Every structure is written in structure tokens, then in C-alpha cells.
Amino acid sequence: MASIKDVAKACGCSISTVSYALNNDKRIPEVTAKRIKSIAEEIGYFPSGAARNLKKRNTKRILVAISNFGGPVYHELLEGIHYQLQKNGYTMIVSTGASSDTLLKERSADGAIITDINIATEMLLQIAKNFRPIIVLDRRIEDESVYNMTINNQKAMYELTKAVIKKGYKKIAYVHGVRDVFDNVTRYDGFNQAMKEQDMTVFNEYSGNFTKESGVEIALSIIQEQSPVPDMFICSNDEMAIGIMETMQNHGYSIPNDFGISGFDDIELAQYTTPLLSTVKINHFEWGKSIAKNILKLLNFEKTDISQQKGEIMIRDSF
Amino acid sequence: MASIKDVAKACGCSISTVSYALNNDKRIPEVTAKRIKSIAEEIGYFPSGAARNLKKRNTKRILVAISNFGGPVYHELLEGIHYQLQKNGYTMIVSTGASSDTLLKERSADGAIITDINIATEMLLQIAKNFRPIIVLDRRIEDESVYNMTINNQKAMYELTKAVIKKGYKKIAYVHGVRDVFDNVTRYDGFNQAMKEQDMTVFNEYSGNFTKESGVEIALSIIQEQSPVPDMFICSNDEMAIGIMETMQNHGYSIPNDFGISGFDDIELAQYTTPLLSTVKINHFEWGKSIAKNILKLLNFEKTDISQQKGEIMIRDSF
């Protein structure tokens, strides 16, 4: 592995001159710099990140820890984060599972964005003792060493529920995602707030886990047990809604004639269902951008933008 | 940022003792090690990756460069790679776009897996002068500094096409993904081989780009221009097939009565279409595992397993 020494030797100059030339220091005249660069290229030399990071005490990298690479939501979020970081000369690295733990402990990046509920809060706080900034997206941690950014789930779900009630639905059920998770809890709060405000009682509550499969299961159990069917399913996300829709339709139900249904997120698929799914649109790309902007501000100890990402009610054809 | 010195000071011992203790060197007695570890934990100290990587001349990381975080295929591939790396004490970092270039140049990992056609072959070879191993998944590079791993697209598509012909389809059309890309070219080769072997002439060829949207567009243009409809669409991947299916169905066509259709990959969605999509199943999780196994072998200069990933014909209901 060629190092700066090899380049220096090949150029007949010192390593500092090579370093200056490669970093475009104006002290080195154009000609010399050009010569050094072409020799470096010939050798295939690029400065070692590990060495530079150690010396400069930064990496110009941001780590994003996600819980898995599937799911329709991360995609745009990551693109948004990457877009903004790139624009500011930063690199994005993405990790999951145990890899995230290791990378965080090693401080493989200048900052981290966490959206992986599997990373324990306790561990995060331990890491935060010696590493900052960390932005957490999937929960609220009330500790000054960690920063929270969240979607305004409550307000969006409150408004969606109001729209549902206004349409005249009476037997309204709620479909939970993973119970204690921030997104589920706050969406449920918004739902409840609207229901209480309008003196409505909840017809039923079902428990899923944010996946389409769990929606399928919920629908299947309703059909098999011949349970009373609500006239409206308000789901904690799109994927569960789509699972319920398709399964109920396959069993002869017609939407929105037999019942209405809504989702949350506005994933791409929501625009391809029949009928088109009514939902809350979250612009994850834009959200990603603002997350990245905030982490860059935190790196410079600047004040962050603490506003929550807003959702937009999309009333289409499913209720 | 606490360093090993801070821990040594707090422990009243030298930095080497701290290093030994934290790395479970047997020379340090249990009690001492325990004491040092607990002090380190209290401080929130974790060894700096940059420093360790520099000293040890490795990172225990593998970089995976992908073209985007969307798409239904990467998901399982990444999980497979991660699973195997984890098992062997390696960490996986994932990157896209310009970030990948930077990370490769800096040698931020001990090896790299590339499945991003946007990274120019020329640049890859430049990087490979000083960095190995690199495994490339999305093209063939005939250069000893880079290793190729591919799916046996040709054989799988050959067999699928033979099955189609055997069913009696006569007006068989091929739907291309991105033209010059390895997956498309080799799948098309397999298709052609089977067609020629059976003295069949190709009814038509359409050009997409592997996305569902491009499938939708192809179908739309057929309908709008009232072009003759093939009795079979052999598509270069599932997503395009699904786009064509849905669009044609929305315009009154019935599958497989009016025509048959096939995909490639067996993405999750293929199991939810009506009718169920016939396709070639690629086990991307297993493939990811073998890719990871190979890169670990390459790290140790061991001989790799050069077999191509096989596809399995899944004849369901769409032809």
C-alpha cells in the first residue's frame, strides 16, 4: 500500500511538499503541484483516511444507523440526508445491527443519526459521554447529550381523524403498529384527542407491527372469527393499511363502500392501490435534508432548528 | 474526548496496561482488568477507531457501495452480507453516490463490494492499484485487481424462455431493462439462445429501465398507439413486469388469458400480484452470504468460490 513517503521518493521531494501539493496549498507552484499530482495518480496513491482522521481529529463523515434496509420509508430519508451532507462536503455511511454499535463506539464518524430502535437508549447515552453530536429520530430521549428530531405525528393524525369523523364514520377502529414506539404512541395520541373532542367512542383496536403482513393477519383474524367489521380503519402506517385492504378485498369486501381505511407516511405504493389510499404524507426527503442540516449545525455548536416535520393530509379514495 | 491517557491517569497506571486490559490480554490479572474496565466505562471511553486502524493497518470493516437505497433487491443482499460479516467479526458500512468514491479512496474499509454502476470502471481500477480486495457485482471487469461475482442470468433466462415456448406461446416479446447493464445483457442472451434454439422469431422488443414506472410506460404506449399486443412478455425484471401487468389489467386485459408475462428476481411483491407472477427466484440473502464469504477469503489471500449464483424458475399463474 503506497504511502505519502513513496510519492515523496518518486518525486524527489519531502512528504510535506507532497501533502501541500495534494491539498492545493498555494505555497506550492502550479507546475510542481501538477507534477506531484500526476506521479501520485500513476502510483494510485490516495491519502489514508485513518491517518488523516487521526491527525485532523475529524472524519468528515456522518453515520446513519438504521434498523434494516427494507421498508419503503428509509429510502427517501437517506437520500435526503445524503443530498444535504454531500452538498456540505460530508460523506454518509449507513449501518445496521451490531455494526452500528461498533461504528459508534469507535467514533467512525463526526456525528450520528440514529433511527434504529434496537440500539438501547442506555448504550446511546454511554456513547454520548464521549461522542457528539447524536440525533435520534425514533424516540424521545430527555438528556442534553442527545438531540431529538421527530415528525409531528400527533397533529397530523388528529387532523386526519377529524376528517374521518366529519365524513360521518361511526364505528372507527385504530390499528396499532409496534406498541411502545414513538411513532405509534404519538399517532395514537392524535387519534384519541380527535375522538374525545368529538365525543366518539373507539369501536375497536388492533395490534400490528407496521408491516404489511401484520395487516394481512389482522384482516384474516377478523374474517375467520367473524368479528364485527368497523366502518373505518385508521392505521398507524400505510403498509398495515395496504395489508388490510388487499386481504379484505380478496374476501369480497369493497372499499370504501363496506368500510373506509387510512394509512400514514404516503409510501410510493399508496399511489398504486385500488382505491387510492388516503393517508398522511410525510416528505421524508425534505425531512432528511433538515436532519442533515441540523447535524451540521450541531458540529459547529450552532443553534438547531427544532421544529417538527409536518405531515400533510392526503384524502384520496379509500374513505 | 477522553483518550487512553485519561483512563491511565484515572487508573494510576500506564497506557499500555490500559490497552492490555481492554484487549483482554492474559498478562493482566482479572482484578486489575476489571478495575480498569469499570473506570473506562465510567468515563465513557472507547478506543478511537482512527488510531487503532492506523496502528493495526486494518479496520475490520467492509464497504458496500450501492446505487440507491430503494428497490426491493438490495435489502436482502445487504442483510445477507451483513449476516456473514458479523459472524466473522467484521462490520459493514454502506454508501451511495459520491460518498462511495471518497470512502474507497480513503480506504475506510478492509475491502469493498461494489454494486453501483455509477462508479466508473476506470476509477475502480485506479482505486484498485492501492486497495484490495474489491468485488464487483454489477458488471464484469477483466482485470486481475478486481473480482467479479454475478448471477447466472443467462442460464436462468434460457430455461424460463424454454418453459414459455413449451407452453405454446408464439408472439413472444422481450422487455429490456437498462440496455448495456450486465443483468440485462446476460438475461437477454439467455432469452435469445432459447428462442434461436427453438427457431422462434422475436415478436417485439421494448425498452425500460428496470423500474415499475417504465413498465407502466411501455404498457401505456402499446395501448395508446394500439400496437399489436404480444401473447407473452418476457421481462428483464419483476418490477417492469408488475408495471405492465397492472396497467394492462386496468385497461381491460386479462392475464394469462389475453397474454402471459414473466419477471426476474422474485421480489416480495411478486407473491402479492394477481395473478401470481411467474419469475426467476434469486435468493439474494444467500448470495449476499457467499459474497461476504468470498471477500473474507480474499482478505486472507485464499482461493475464492467462483461459482455464479443460480436462479430458480418459479412458474406461478401469470403464464
Added chain:
DNA sequence: GTGAAAGCGCTAACAC
């Protein structure tokens, strides 16, 4: 304009 040298935070060889 160029070079010598210190030092980033570790690991590990060596000395005691």
C-alpha cells in the same frame, strides 16, 4: 518554496 519534526491515539515489542 521546501523540509524537518512533532504529534494525533492507539498497539505491541521490548525492558525490567
Added chain:
DNA sequence: GTGTTAGCGCTTTCAC
């Protein structure tokens, strides 16, 4: 069993 020290490959201060 513990400490001293060299050195990984860079950047950057300081001298010339």
C-alpha cells in the same frame, strides 16, 4: 505484571 517507547501515515508549525 507493568511501563517505556517506537511507529502506523498523515497534517501542520516552524525554520530556513
